[in-house]
Amino acid sequence: MTTFGQQAHRQVSADPKILNGHQSAALNGNFTEQEALARLLTGSGLTGRVSGNVVSVSPSSNITLGPVRVGGTASHQDPTGPGVGYVAENTMSATKTDTPITQIGEGVEAIVAE
DSSP states (O other), rough: OOHHHHHHOOEOOOOOOHHHOOOOOOSSSSOHHHHHHHHHHHTEEEEEEEEEEEEEEEOOOOOOOOOOOOOOOOOOOOOOOOOSSSOOEEOOOOOOOOOOEESSSSOOOOOOOO
16 A cells, blocks of 8 residues: 555555555556555455545445345235225225225316317
C-alpha cells in the first residue's frame, strides 16, 4: 500500500495491523486509482476507497447469511370478513356471491362535453 500511495500521490489511511502479512502482485497497465486499488486488494479480505487525497483501507464487511425459509398456509377467505392480510381477494358487494374481485365486471361511464 505504501508504494501505491506514493505512486498515486495519496495518503494511505489504514490500521497497520490489517496490512501486516499482506502482499500483492505488481500491476502492469493503465488503471484508474480505484481500479488499481481493487486489483491490489483482490483476495486479501480488505476493501479500499479513494476519496480526495486519501486512500482508505479496511477489512471487508461482507456478511453471509444462512438460508431463509418462509412457510405458510393458503386459506380461503370468507367474503363477509374478517379478511386475512391487507388485500381483499373476494367480495360480496354488487353480486352478493363469493366472487373473486378479478372476475367482477366494471361499469364504464362516458361523459361527452359539447
